[in-house]
Amino acid sequence: MFGYYLELALRSLKRSPGLTVLMVLAIGFGVAASMTTYAVFRGVSGDPIPWKSSRLFVPRIDMWGPSDSGHVGEPPDALDYTDAMALMRDHRAKLQSAIYLIAPSVIPSGAGRSPIPVDGYAVYGEFFPMLDVPFLYGSGWSADDDAHQAAVAVIGDKLNQQVFGGGNSVGKTIDIEGKDYRVIGVLADWNPQPIFYDVLDTGGYGGGDGPGVFVPFQRAVAVNMSNSGVNLCRVEPTESGFVGLQHSNCIWIAYMAELDGAGAVQSYRQYLDDYAREQRTAGRFSWSPNNRLFDVPAYLEHEHVVPSDTKVSLLVALGLLIVCLVNTVGLLLAKFLRRSGEIGVRRALGASRRAIYAQFLTEAGMIGAGGGVLGLLLTGLGVLGVGVVLPARLAHLARIDPSLLMLTVLVAVVATLLAGIYPTFRASRVQPAWQLKTN
Amino acid sequence: MTLHPILAALRKHKAGVVLISLQIALTLAIVCNAIFIIQKRIDMVHRPTGLNEDNLFLVTQQWVGAPDGDDPAGLEKLDSMQQADLATLRNLPDVASVSPIRSLPLLRSGSVGGIGMKPLQQKSTVDANFFFGDEHMLSTLGLKLVAGRDFTAADVQHKGFRDESGPVLTIITKPIADKLFPRGDAVGKVIYFDSGSTPTTIVGVVARLQSPIDSGDSGLAWNSVMFPIRQDANFARYVLRAKPGRLVQAMNAVTPALYAANPMRVLDDRSVRSFADIRARAYRADVGMAILMSVICLILLAVTAAGIVGLTSFWVGQRRRQIGVRRALGARKVDILHYFQLENLLIAGIGAVIGILLAVGLNLWLITRFEMDRMPVIYVAVGVLAVLALGQAAVFVPARRASNVPPVVATHAA
Numbered sequence: 001m002f003g004y005y006l007e008l009a010l011r012s013l014k015r016s017p018g019l020t021v022l023m024v025l026a027i028g029f030g031v032a033a034s035m036t037t038y039a040v041f042r043g044v045s046g047d048p049i050p051w052k053s054s055r056l057f058v059p060r061i062d063m064w065g066p067s068d069s070g071h072v073g074e075p076p077d078a079l080d081y082t083d084a085m086a087l088m089r090d091h092r093a094k095l096q097s098a099i100y101l102i103a104p105s106v107i108p109s110g111a112g113r114s115p116i117p118v119d120g121y122a123v124y125g126e127f128f129p130m131l132d133v134p135f136l137y138g139s140g141w142s143a144d145d146d147a148h149q150a151a152v153a154v155i156g157d158k159l160n161q162q163v164f165g166g167g168n169s170v171g172k173t174i175d176i177e178g179k180d181y182r183v184i185g186v187l188a189d190w191n192p193q194p195i196f197y198d199v200l201d202t203g204g205y206g207g208g209d210g211p212g213v214f215v216p217f218q219r220a221v222a223v224n225m226s227n228s229g230v231n232l233c234r235v236e237p238t239e240s241g242f243v244g245l246q247h248s249n250c251i252w253i254a255y256m257a258e259l260d261g262a263g264a265v266q267s268y269r270q271y272l273d274d275y276a277r278e279q280r281t282a283g284r285f286s287w288s289p290n291n292r293l294f295d296v297p298a299y300l301e302h303e304h305v306v307p308s309d310t311k312v313s314l315l316v317a318l319g320l321l322i323v324c325l326v327n328t329v330g331l332l333l334a335k336f337l338r339r340s341g342e343i344g345v346r347r348a349l350g351a352s353r354r355a356i357y358a359q360f361l362t363e364a365g366m367i368g369a370g371g372g373v374l375g376l377l378l379t380g381l382g383v384l385g386v387g388v389v390l391p392a393r394l395a396h397l398a399r400i401d402p403s404l405l406m407l408t409v410l411v412a413v414v415a416t417l418l419a420g421i422y423p424t425f426r427a428s429r430v431q432p433a434w435q436l437k438t439n
Numbered sequence: 440m441t442l443h444p445i446l447a448a449l450r451k452h453k454a455g456v457v458l459i460s461l462q463i464a465l466t467l468a469i470v471c472n473a474i475f476i477i478q479k480r481i482d483m484v485h486r487p488t489g490l491n492e493d494n495l496f497l498v499t500q501q502w503v504g505a506p507d508g509d510d511p512a513g514l515e516k517l518d519s520m521q522q523a524d525l526a527t528l529r530n531l532p533d534v535a536s537v538s539p540i541r542s543l544p545l546l547r548s549g550s551v552g553g554i555g556m557k558p559l560q561q562k563s564t565v566d567a568n569f570f571f572g573d574e575h576m577l578s579t580l581g582l583k584l585v586a587g588r589d590f591t592a593a594d595v596q597h598k599g600f601r602d603e604s605g606p607v608l609t610i611i612t613k614p615i616a617d618k619l620f621p622r623g624d625a626v627g628k629v630i631y632f633d634s635g636s637t638p639t640t641i642v643g644v645v646a647r648l649q650s651p652i653d654s655g656d657s658g659l660a661w662n663s664v665m666f667p668i669r670q671d672a673n674f675a676r677y678v679l680r681a682k683p684g685r686l687v688q689a690m691n692a693v694t695p696a697l698y699a700a701n702p703m704r705v706l707d708d709r710s711v712r713s714f715a716d717i718r719a720r721a722y723r724a725d726v727g728m729a730i731l732m733s734v735i736c737l738i739l740l741a742v743t744a745a746g747i748v749g750l751t752s753f754w755v756g757q758r759r760r761q762i763g764v765r766r767a768l769g770a771r772k773v774d775i776l777h778y779f780q781l782e783n784l785l786i787a788g789i790g791a792v793i794g795i796l797l798a799v800g801l802n803l804w805l806i807t808r809f810e811m812d813r814m815p816v817i818y819v820a821v822g823v824l825a826v827l828a829l830g831q832a833a834v835f836v837p838a839r840r841a842s843n844v845p846p847v848v849a850t851h852a853a
Contacts, residue, residue: 022749026742033735040731105503105705115503117705178504224507236552236633240602241509308809309728312476316732319469320739323462327746330458334753385734390727391720426454 001355002362009363016335020367023331027371028378030324031412035375036382037310037317039404040390043397044205045306048192052132053296056196057257057265059087059272062290063249063279064234075290076232077303078200078251083275088124092271093257094264095130097123098217100253101201101229106213107175108163116162119228120213121198122220128154128185130258131197136160138170138185141216145184149222153181154214160186179223181215193397194305196296198254201229204305205394227252269293307394321415328367328419336360336427347432356428364420365413372412379408445782448758455750456786463790463826466743468797471822472805473732475814480729484722488544489612489647491581494535494681495714496690497543498528500697501674501705508599508671517671518597520701524675525573527700533682533689538575539669540678542568542651543714545721549651551659556619558636565618567611567662568650571670572678577610577645579680585613587626587643590667594642600672605637614661616644632664686713740829747833751779755841762841763848772842779838780831787830791823798822 013020047053061083062075079087084098100122105115127133128140141152153174160169169183191210195202215225226242229252237248245252259265269291276289294302336343343356380400387395449456502520506513521539528537542549549570553563570576574590587610594608609630616625629638648663681689693711697704755762762775798819805811 019749019752022745026745029738029742033738037731037735105501107503115705117501117707224509226507233552233633236635240599241507243509307724309724312805312809313728313732313735316469316473316735319465320735320742323465323469323739324742326458326462326465327742327749330455330462330746331749331753333454333458334750338753338756386727386731389730391723394724394727422454 001358005359005362006366008359009366012335012339012363013366016338019331019335020370023328023335023367024370024374026324026327026331027368027412027416028374030321031371031375031408031415032378032382034317034321034411035379035404035408036386036398037314038407039379039383039398039400040386040394041306041310041314042404043399044194044310044394046193046397047297048194048196049131049296052258053196055258055260056130056296057093057259057268058294058296058299059255059257059268060292060294061272061276062287063251063285065285065287066290073290075292076234076251078230078232079253079255080249080251081246081253082249084253084255086275087255087257090271090275092268093259095126096255096257097125097127097130098253098255099123099127099197100217100220100227101198102213102215102220102225103228104177104213104225106159106163107178109175116159118159118212120156120211120215122215122217122225124217127197127214127256130256131192133190134188136186136188137168138183140214141184146216146218149219150216151179151181151219152184152216154185154187155183156187156210156212157189158209159212176213176215177223177225194300196300197256198229199300199303199305200254204300204303205397221246265293310394321411325415325419328416329422332364332367332420332423333426336423337430339427340430343427343430344432344434347430353428356430357424360424360427361417361420364416364424368413368416369409371416372409375408375412376405379404442781442785445778445785449782449785452754455754456789459747459750459786460790460793462743462746463787463830464792464794464797466739467791467794467819467822467826468801470736470739470825471798471818472801472814473736474822475802475818476811477729477732477736478818479812480725484725486649487647488649488718489580489582489645490544490649490714491680492714492718494683494686494689495580496679496681496686497540497546497712497714497717498677498679498693498697498706499674499710499712500524500676502701503703503705505673505703507673514597514599514671517673518669521597521669521671521675523700524677524697527696528677528679528693531689531692531696533685533692535680535682536575536579537677537679538572538579540576540676541571541670542676543678543717544649544651545717546651547721551652552633554615554619554664555631555634558631558638559634560631561634563634565615565662566659567615567664568648568652568659570648570663570665571668572665573667573669576665576667576678579678580648581680582648583646584610585644585646586616586623587641589643590665594667595669596667597669597671600670605632605635606639606666606668607637608642608667609639610643610645610665611641612648612661612663613644613646615664616641618662740825743826744829744833747783747830748837751783751834751837752840755779755837755844758841759844759848760851762844763846763851766844766846767849775842775844776838779834779841783830783834783838784827787827791826794826795819795823 060075061079063080063083064076088098102120102122104118106118107115125141125143125146136157140154145152153176160166163174164172169186172183173180174183194204195206224242231245231250231252233248233250237244237250239247259268272291273289276285276291279285383398383400386398506516508514508517525537528534549568551566551568554565554567555563573595574592577589620628625641625644628641632639650660653659690711694706802814
């Protein structure tokens with residue numbers, strides 16, 4: 001029977017090619033516009049580490065107090081050195097790391113090669129297992145290396161290519177800011193977006209190939225490798241230089257902790273509050289604890305990482321899809337009711353209402369499929385077009401993948417079927433006797 | 440022509456009428472809000488920074504193996520390296536003027552601090568963007584001095600990058616001057632930076648200088664201050680003005696000249712950037728979103744027009760016989776044409792009324808949800824006219840086809 005309906009649908013669609021083309025175009029464009037903006041939205045608002053984001057936490061401690069003019073009751077956006085080090089020392093989470101942005105020059109060996117500027121991070125060894133950072137060769141460093149300020153480094157694959165020509169470079173020596181480091185690991189491709197572990201410096205998105213180098217935090221501090229990211233001060237440091245920054249309560253350190261289970265989260269909150277109370281007793285803070293502990297999704301939301309533009313344009317695109325649906329309802333209604341005579345004959349010859357439903361929904365489905373195929377092509381064009389008009393850091397996140405393609409066709413077909421329900425209902429209500437009489 | 444027959448006929452097509460007017464209402468609501476957003480974006484992108492942007496470019500470079508500048512000897516070494524670079528750049532044939540600079544408007548990195556009216560004032564009166572440069576800064580940037588004087592060579596100090604000691608002199612922008620000294624007598628007054636105790640004297644006021652980091656319109660966007668301080672660090676930035684029409688030549692000459700003067704430095708392909716490039720990059724997301732939204736609006740209007748064409752064509756087909764009867768009874772072609780046009784105007788009118796409510800509702804919701812501004816009435820008014828015009832344009836072809844139905848159709852068997 002389905003084959004027969006398909007044939008009927010095809011014949012009907014061919015009979016009014018103009019209307020058919022209109023419907024397919026409307027569905028195709030509507031779906032493509034929605035899917036293109038959805039691709040951008042999905043790219044920028046995606047969970048950067050979906051398997052673990054609910055167990056990774058960002059602590060915030062209010063070390064500036066309520067007199068700060070810029071914040072209304074919210075603790076500052078990062079940690080100062082004192083608090084970050086206290087948290088590291090107490091080591092209350094399963095895994096944790098203080099993090100700061102560095103921008104050293106790497107000097108390749110061999111005459112006549114110019115220095116390479118790299119972006120990277122000073123972190124603790126637990127950073128790598130905590131964020132499931134993938135390694136091509138070797139691994140991160142140990143707690144022992146952290147404690148001894150070992151001159152070890154983890155390098156990105158691109159830097160590995162540039163300096164060593166690729167391959168397993170574990171054990172080789174690399175010159176960072178004029179000092180020798182032993183390469184202990186080479187990263188596989190790793191550049192999660194949004195950059196959840198350093199929103200303050202990056203705003204959440206960075207093009208390029210991700211961080212090029214990691215060195216132990218305490219080592220970087222010891223060799224005066226200064227913070228190349230944001231630092232915010234409420235009171236200016238009293239001493240100059242990087243050391244002055246460390247002794248100030250300026251904020252410049254990102255922090256991440258892994259906490260497994262609600263109990264661990266609860267006790268960590270308790271720990272943060274206890275810490276703040278201790279600081280109050282010690283006279284450093286003169287206010288009651290005002291701390292936050294965000295998991296990664298909540299943190300990204302809190303920092304407004306997803307540009308609100310993307311949300312608004314997704315809304316506009318959804319509006320377009322709805323208008324396209326309303327449009328399809330109208331056109332299908334026109335199309336189906338035009339065939340009242342045909343319906344009357346079929347009903348008079350014994351077709352049930354169900355049969356009429358099946359026939360017309362098949363036809364709607366076919367239009368949907370046609371719209372879906374057109375939508376696929378247009379979505380492809382749309383995503384390419386987005387690459388031209390949007391900045392690379394956002395555009396490269398909008399990707400076409402099988403799930404997007406399937407979703408496009410699915411949305412087109414389901415939407416058209418939904419749009420077909422009312423016209424089909426009307427068609428099935430056609431009175432056979434009345435139709436036979438007037439025709 | 441009376442409306443009565445049209446209304447009577449519409450009652451027979453309730454579903455179709457509801458669908459078209461709903462579609463027009465949604466289109467109106469979405470399009471006028473989207474155009475409002477697009478217009479705001481365009482206005483924002485076109486705001487002047489206060490700079491004379493033509494022929495302006497920026498050089499960012501990093502020294503390799505330079506001292507860190509935390510001790511006096513290292514600091515002097517860094518400063519002499521920077522002075523040497525400035526001399527090299529000044530001698531380039533296509534360069535009109537040069538100043539060291541820490542940041543530029545729209546560059547997306549810069550420093551911000553607080554200004555107080557009293558020494559050691561804990562809570563700042565106003566926050567401002569800090570610009571550091573020498574006596575050529577104002578002229579190179581092309582800023583407009585509205586009161587007081589420019590910095591002179593004698594004013595210029597040099598300090599380490601992280602030296603936070605208070606500056607002696609400053610030039611501020613007019614928005615700050617107006618806020619701190621509403622009587623317009625800012626020049627010669629003393630202010631304090633970053634809760635410090637060093638008095639800083641205001642020597643001049645410039646009309647406008649946009650923030651490096653805030654491309655929006657918050658309080659910080661136009662609050663800027665300049666200091667006659669050459670900052671020394673292991674990296675340096677220079678802002679250069681090329682001679683008119685010589686921008687490309689000047690930009691191309693920079694990298695070889697700097698390498699020739701001192702090869703121990705890093706310059707990559709993004710080290711020399713024209714201000715036009717900085718501006719385009721800063722606003723690329725805004726322009727991109729505006730384009731994306733415009734395209735969606737165009738598709739939306741096209742789909743709505745297509746829907747009107749489709750449904751009206753259907754109605755025309757359905758009413759061929761009635762049209763024939765009217766024609767046979769003496770109606771002229773133009774009467775039939777007007778009938779369908781009036782019918783569409785009526786439906787579009789209903790849609791527009793609902794659409795106005797939806798548009799205002801959507802705007803109010805966007806205000807609460809996305810901190811959008813209130814949409815001026817003019818957008819809705821223009822939107823209403825646009826959808827009515829769209830309806831008339833879309834209905835014209837099927838209406839003309841209807842007017843061409845010959846009277847003889849009336850005699851055909853139903």
